[in-house]
Amino acid sequence: MISGIIGTLPQVLLDGLTLGAVYAVVAIGYTMVYGILELINFAHGEIFMTGAFVGTSTLLLFQSAGWLSDLPGWLVYLFLLITAMVITGFLGVGIERLAYRPLRNAPKLISLISAIGISFLLQDLIRFIAELKTGNYIVSAPAIYNGNLQVSASGLWDRFGDGFLKVNSLIVVSVAIVLMVGLDLFIKRTKWGMAMRAVAQDRETASLMAISVNKVIAITFFIGSALGGATGVLFAQQYGTIDPFIGYVLGIKAFTAAVLGGIGNIRGAVFGGLLLGILEMFASANLGILTSGSFGGEYKDVFAFAVLVIVLIFKPEGMFGKAVKEKV
Numbered sequence: 001m002i003s004g005i006i007g008t009l010p011q012v013l014l015d016g017l018t019l020g021a022v023y024a025v026v027a028i029g030y031t032m033v034y035g036i037l038e039l040i041n042f043a044h045g046e047i048f049m050t051g052a053f054v055g056t057s058t059l060l061l062f063q064s065a066g067w068l069s070d071l072p073g074w075l076v077y078l079f080l081l082i083t084a085m086v087i088t089g090f091l092g093v094g095i096e097r098l099a100y101r102p103l104r105n106a107p108k109l110i111s112l113i114s115a116i117g118i119s120f121l122l123q124d125l126i127r128f129i130a131e132l133k134t135g136n137y138i139v140s141a142p143a144i145y146n147g148n149l150q151v152s153a154s155g156l157w158d159r160f161g162d163g164f165l166k167v168n169s170l171i172v173v174s175v176a177i178v179l180m181v182g183l184d185l186f187i188k189r190t191k192w193g194m195a196m197r198a199v200a201q202d203r204e205t206a207s208l209m210a211i212s213v214n215k216v217i218a219i220t221f222f223i224g225s226a227l228g229g230a231t232g233v234l235f236a237q238q239y240g241t242i243d244p245f246i247g248y249v250l251g252i253k254a255f256t257a258a259v260l261g262g263i264g265n266i267r268g269a270v271f272g273g274l275l276l277g278i279l280e281m282f283a284s285a286n287l288g289i290l291t292s293g294s295f296g297g298e299y300k301d302v303f304a305f306a307v308l309v310i311v312l313i314f315k316p317e318g319m320f321g322k323a324v325k326e327k328v
Helices: 002-037 044-065 073-103 108-134 167-189 191-201 203-208 213-239 246-261 266-290 297-314
Strands: 148-152 162-166
Touching: 002 044, 002 167, 002 191, 002 213, 002 246, 002 266, 044 073, 044 108, 044 213, 044 246, 073 108, 073 213, 108 246, 162 167, 167 191, 167 213, 167 266, 191 203, 191 213, 203 213, 213 246, 246 266, 246 297, 266 297
Parallel strands: none
Antiparallel strands: 148 162
């Protein structure tokens, strides 16, 4: 049993880091909004889904026009990412302006219900548009890059098996790292990043210091939504098939990753996403071995969420969060 688990580790790590990178970037969107508004934006998963459909629709347009074979793959990828980021960024700003800002001083439960309502609205709107254009709400995305890279770890230890890394997996991880590093630099090195940190710490005091709180919140929604949209493009290219409901489950998992790392902590969200991705892939590959066939890989979500529950029992604020007292 042990040798079988060890043999799958290289592939588990490769697949887990790829999936974890997707979770991490989406989790950043949750944690950014919560850090400033203390609002769980449950529509964020559907913004991710919208980015996947925007990127795939643009790619299908390129294919029908005959441009896909004429343009370099990296240029097509870059155009898809920028298009999805701009559209979903402004979508996030519009959602904040119409659905969240009027409820900013309302009880948190009201804002939460509004977020859930926007989530279902986006699901059905994208489904309606997809069925209108293609006749089916399940869409297959043409692959920009194909092929696998073989990664051998047997030189480290003979019990390790070989792993196979899709070329697109390398792109997913690389783009995710660029997005996360860019966000970190933006928050730490720019005037608007400093304003975001000030508003997150004390919104009322920040407004007295000539900081436009509404602008900062709008920028936060734009950046978080743009990151979610870009991740949707990466997801569509990695897994090939998308539908209007992919954002629901993935959004819950990304929110779980944010809680696991410490909600409101960006680096914690990154850590939580990577850890959740690795745990999920480990369970998918080895749960049948660990339970002697009683449970298969389909129970991978149960395994990952069980780990979350255990962590939160002993550290309710998450791995990198700070314990705070509730206001009464």
